[in-house]
Amino acid sequence: MKEGKNDCFALFVLGKGVSREVIQLFGMNSMRNINKFDYINMIEVEDLKVVEESLGYMICEIVDMIENDTHTLFIGKLIEADILKDEEAMSYSYYQENKNELIKETTKEGKGAWTCTICGYIHYEEDLPEDFVCPKCGVDRTLFEKREI
Ligand code: FE
Numbered sequence: 356m357k358e359g360k361n362d363c364f365a366l367f368v369l370g371k372g373v374s375r376e377v378i379q380l381f382g383m384n385s386m387r388n389i390n391k392f393d394y395i396n397m398i399e400v401e402d403l404k405v406v407e408e409s410l411g412y413m414i415c416e417i418v419d420m421i422e423n424d425t426h427t428l429f430i431g432k433l434i435e436a437d438i439l440k441d442e443e444a445m446s447y448s449y450y451q452e453n454k455n456e457l458i459k460e461t462t463k464e465g466k467g468a469w470t471c472t473i474c475g476y477i478h479y480e481e482d483l484p485e486d487f488v489c490p491k492c493g494v495d496r497t498l499f500e501k502r503e504i
Pocket of ligand 1: 471472473474475476490491492493494
């Protein structure tokens with residue numbers, strides 16, 4: 356039935372305890388600029404990538420697509436699913452309500468947070484050293500933006 360990975364999609368559920376890295380990477384970057392899946396640990400299921408930290412996933416075969424002005428709605432038939440961790444799921448409203456808290460946790464002691472504009476990596480330090488390079492994607496400090504939290 357399945358002819359290739361374009362005929363299927365993967366949905367995965369993140370938990371409330373998901374790492375800050377994943378939140379930053381997915382919440383503050385666009386796939387138009389970077390391939391988010393290159394910067395965090397992924398597992399492969401049916402040739403599709405699933406975030407390793409996920410609580411679980413659903414692999415669906417595309418059976419229909421409905422286009423409207425702003426979105427494309429994919430209708431899928433579930434072909435495989437699994438639970439990886441038994442923890443509480445993070446809803447979009449939980450994320451919106453707690454976004455600042457989720458990020459603030461590591462900025463104790465008034466440290467600044469520098470975000471790599473290329474891969475989303477966050478470095479918690481007041482100032483970046485001159486020779487600082489992103490440990491994930493290798494760009495230099497000029498591509499980091501400071502965020503005061
Ligand atoms: Fe980076």
